[in-house]
Amino acid sequence: MAEASIPIIQINRVFKQFRLQEQTIHALSDASLAIAKGEFVCLIGASGCGKSTLLRIMAGFEQPSAGHALMWDKSIEGPDPSRGMVFQDYALFPWLSVRDNIGFGPSSRGLGRGEVKDTVDKFIELVGLQKFATAYPHQLSGGMKQRVAIARVLANDAELVLMDEPFGALDAMTRERLQDELLDIWQRTKLTVVFVTHSIEEAIFLADRVVVMTPGPGRIESDNQLDLPRPRDVASPEFNAIRRVLGAKLHSHHAKKAA
Numbered sequence: 001m002a003e004a005s006i007p008i009i010q011i012n013r014v015f016k017q018f019r020l021q022e023q024t025i026h027a028l029s030d031a032s033l034a035i036a037k038g039e040f041v042c043l044i045g046a047s048g049c050g051k052s053t054l055l056r057i058m059a060g061f062e063q064p065s066a067g068h069a070l071m072w073d074k075s076i077e078g079p080d081p082s083r084g085m086v087f088q089d090y091a092l093f094p095w096l097s098v099r100d101n102i103g104f105g106p107s108s109r110g111l112g113r114g115e116v117k118d119t120v121d122k123f124i125e126l127v128g129l130q131k132f133a134t135a136y137p138h139q140l141s142g143g144m145k146q147r148v149a150i151a152r153v154l155a156n157d158a159e160l161v162l163m164d165e166p167f168g169a170l171d172a173m174t175r176e177r178l179q180d181e182l183l184d185i186w187q188r189t190k191l192t193v194v195f196v197t198h199s200i201e202e203a204i205f206l207a208d209r210v211v212v213m214t215p216g217p218g219r220i221e222s223d224n225q226l227d228l229p230r231p232r233d234v235a236s237p238e239f240n241a242i243r244r245v246l247g248a249k250l251h252s253h254h255a256k257k258a259a
């Protein structure tokens, strides 16, 4: 099969259970999903529906209890720099400067000093942090820290960026700015992005596809292709129509439970 027709990620009938004291928690139940290279996919759903678990399986931090998780048709056995993760709480190294946080992965991979410097320069510029190259994480705003986290993943040559509510801790204005910047980076680099959010608006603003998940146990309720032109206008009637449809899907399981 030609590489172009193989999805970068395939989740095939994945189940995931956790043991917690005497209980078995069914975090994912029969989840299937294929993601094409270059797609921007958002996962939305109520708290506890398994979004982070699905992302962590794609990252290789967790293994499915049953079913298969594949990248380029090969089983995902563990973490790999080709799959970078960006967390809500940044997870930067506090003792390293911006420059050294971004250069950590390339240095660990054994690149020479010149190559590390060029890589770091390129990604510091991409996220607009040239003036803060020697600053430490505690000297940065939340938005700046998240830019460093994104640059760090990209400097590691990630093909797939897995983002777990990356803008959830930021104020509304910073969040909007980072959404624009992320889309700009995605369009320039042709990355594949899987992005977990609680916000329907954020998902519709960003994604090619919005996957709605429902809890108890975590299932994929629907997979919604968005055909809205970019840049998207959150005040447009088309945007609002999609917001209503996805909102209804997101809340349908509450209605079913209450019935």
Ligand SMILES: Nc1ncnc2c1ncn2[C@@H]1O[C@H](COP(=O)(O)OP(=O)(O)OP(=O)(O)O)[C@@H](O)[C@H]1O
Residues within 6 Å of the ligand: 018, 019, 020, 025, 026, 027, 045, 046, 047, 048, 049, 050, 051, 052, 053, 054, 218
């Ligand atoms: N390591 C673990 N041990 C035990 N239970 C776990 C573990 N990780 C996740 N779970 C459980 O699996 C379920 C799904 O959790 P997960 O974090 O994937 O949900 P989520 O949709 O990302 O939630 P949120 O939106 O609140 O972050 C939850 O019931 C959670 O308590």
